[in-house]
Amino acid sequence: SATMSPAGLLLSSLLLVCCLLPPGAQGQEFSLRAELPRPVGPAGGSFVVNCSTDCPNPRVITLETSLLKKPVGSGLRWAAFELSDVTSDSLILCSGFCNGIQMTGSSVITVYRLPERVELAPLPPWQPVGENLTLRCQVAGGAPRANLSVVLLRGEQELSRQPAVGDPAEATATVLAGRDDHLANFSCRTELDLRSQGEGLFQNSSAPRQLRTFALPMTPPHLVVPRLLEVGTTFSVSCTLDRLFPASEAQVQLALGNQKLNPAVESHGDTVTATATATASAEQEGARDIVCNMTLGSDSREARENLTVYSFWGPILNLSKSNASEGTEVTVTCVAGAGVHVTLDGVPAAAPGQPAQIQLNATERDDGRNFVCNATLEVDGEILHKNRSVQLRVLYGPKIDQAKCPQHLTWKARTTHILECQARGNPDPQLHCFKEVSWTKVPVGVPFTVTLNYSGTYSCRAVSSRGTHTVTVVMDVQDRNPHAVTVAMVVLTTLGFVTTAAALVYVFGMQKQSDIYHVNPGSTWLPLTSRQPEGPVGEEPS
Numbered sequence: 001s002a003t004m005s006p007a008g009l010l011l012s013s014l015l016l017v018c019c020l021l022p023p024g025a026q027g028q029e030f031s032l033r034a035e036l037p038r039p040v041g042p043a044g045g046s047f048v049v050n051c052s053t054d055c056p057n058p059r060v061i062t063l064e065t066s067l068l069k070k071p072v073g074s075g076l077r078w079a080a081f082e083l084s085d086v087t088s089d090s091l092i093l094c095s096g097f098c099n100g101i102q103m104t105g106s107s108v109i110t111v112y113r114l115p116e117r118v119e120l121a122p123l124p125p126w127q128p129v130g131e132n133l134t135l136r137c138q139v140a141g142g143a144p145r146a147n148l149s150v151v152l153l154r155g156e157q158e159l160s161r162q163p164a165v166g167d168p169a170e171a172t173a174t175v176l177a178g179r180d181d182h183l184a185n186f187s188c189r190t191e192l193d194l195r196s197q198g199e200g201l202f203q204n205s206s207a208p209r210q211l212r213t214f215a216l217p218m219t220p221p222h223l224v225v226p227r228l229l230e231v232g233t234t235f236s237v238s239c240t241l242d243r244l245f246p247a248s249e250a251q252v253q254l255a256l257g258n259q260k261l262n263p264a265v266e267s268h269g270d271t272v273t274a275t276a277t278a279t280a281s282a283e284q285e286g287a288r289d290i291v292c293n294m295t296l297g298s299d300s301r302e303a304r305e306n307l308t309v310y311s312f313w314g315p316i317l318n319l320s321k322s323n324a325s326e327g328t329e330v331t332v333t334c335v336a337g338a339g340v341h342v343t344l345d346g347v348p349a350a351a352p353g354q355p356a357q358i359q360l361n362a363t364e365r366d367d368g369r370n371f372v373c374n375a376t377l378e379v380d381g382e383i384l385h386k387n388r389s390v391q392l393r394v395l396y397g398p399k400i401d402q403a404k405c406p407q408h409l410t411w412k413a414r415t416t417h418i419l420e421c422q423a424r425g426n427p428d429p430q431l432h433c434f435k436e437v438s439w440t441k442v443p444v445g446v447p448f449t450v451t452l453n454y455s456g457t458y459s460c461r462a463v464s465s466r467g468t469h470t471v472t473v474v475m476d477v478q479d480r481n482p483h484a485v486t487v488a489m490v491v492l493t494t495l496g497f498v499t500t501a502a503a504l505v506y507v508f509g510m511q512k513q514s515d516i517y518h519v520n521p522g523s524t525w526l527p528l529t530s531r532q533p534e535g536p537v538g539e540e541p542s
Helices: 006-020 483-495 497-511
Strands: 032-035 040-042 045-053 058-064 068-074 078-086 090-098 101-120 132-143 148-154 157-163 169-176 185-193 201-205 222-224 228-230 234-241 251-256 264-268 271-279 286-296 299-310 316-319 323-325 329-335 341-344 356-361 369-379 382-400 408-412 415-418 423-426 430-435 447-450 456-464 467-478
Touching: 032 058, 032 090, 040 045, 045 058, 045 090, 045 101, 058 078, 078 090, 078 101, 101 185, 101 201, 132 148, 132 185, 148 169, 157 169, 222 299, 234 251, 234 286, 251 271, 271 286, 299 369, 316 369, 316 382, 329 341, 329 369, 329 382, 341 356, 382 456, 382 467, 408 415, 423 456
Parallel strands: 032 101, 040 101, 228 299, 323 382, 408 467
Antiparallel strands: 032 045, 045 078, 058 090, 068 078, 090 101, 101 132, 132 169, 148 157, 148 185, 185 201, 222 234, 234 271, 251 286, 264 271, 286 299, 316 329, 329 356, 341 369, 369 382, 382 423, 415 447, 430 456, 456 467
């Protein structure tokens, strides 16, 4: 029977032979042999069986089998047959007669098959470093099983070798995952070793599977965020975690409340840093959480920080007139948002959210005055400050400061002086001094040499778009050489009283040319040998 095992077929044949032998013939020593030149072959292959005997005159040598057979040769004491399409191990039986006694001989055909399936079970997507990993290889089919073994490999490194037990067979090996195993290839291989039976070593390998290992510390990431954030401002978030492997594979998510941020992620060695910027919106006002989540492999770490988004509107500082004419009323107002307390130049508002106000009549002293408004807001126990300032411009003048522009000057001829006159006003005035009648211009604010012709009355005018202011300055220039008086006295002694009086009248007439107001009087006597100053700056008055 095709379903009977080879051992069962052999036993049944022997019993049949014993029953068929005639009495007294069982003691004969003639034999019949079933010989296989190649007893092992692939499933579905062909085998040649040679039935031979030592009987001198055998009769009817045949092959008893259920397999497909055909005679391929015969002789006096032998007959050969070819068996085809042998798919399983089979017992073959040669039969013949010698002197009326039946002879039998048997042998076994062994069929080998390569495994139909050799597969390494899928590896986990990520394997934690330092934890055991069990490799599993499944083998379906393959015969003879006694010659089949299963080998588990890391690359070409043999991890385990086991016999294939059962069908399907499963072979396992446990390894401790490490950083060196990251991106390593694992596989399994079957080996059907028939070399002892005249065949070869047949190997079948599974497709390799790549392992990814990772290491993630138990500590949470270090998250750096501002504690307070004003609506409309842009802020920066930083999230860092050390001792990751492989750091370049880490996935980072940053979020402000329900708003996902778009971080830039960098890895250096085993450190990952993610940074992002965002702008707080009015919808996010209030207490919010910023969350940083770092995921690597099948695990993740999270850090969370509190953030308060607030609105701090203002302060807004306004002048009713930014350029006010002298004498007009100016109102300064500072306002801010709800809950904000403002103080304007030391004057506080009545209550938070209320404006602060100052009213004044603009004067010259207010020109260029800075008004400062300070706004304060309490957020989450912290006092926040904002300041604004504005400058008032007062239009006034022009004015000549009489204290800085003397109206009476007494100078010596041929000396160097400076006419110190200053004008003020907004806009800035232009100042010029001219001699009356001749309208000759005299320098102002620069050194010049004084001569007798400078004596006279001058009009100093400050002019701007707002008008003109004039101050009169009298300049008395005296001859600093007393030689003329000395000559007059000699003439008086020689010619008599009348002549002398005439001479004196002449001399005094030379000296008195105008009324003088002294501001910086110098020495009343200058030697005849005094050094002549350099030429005058500006034109000489007539």
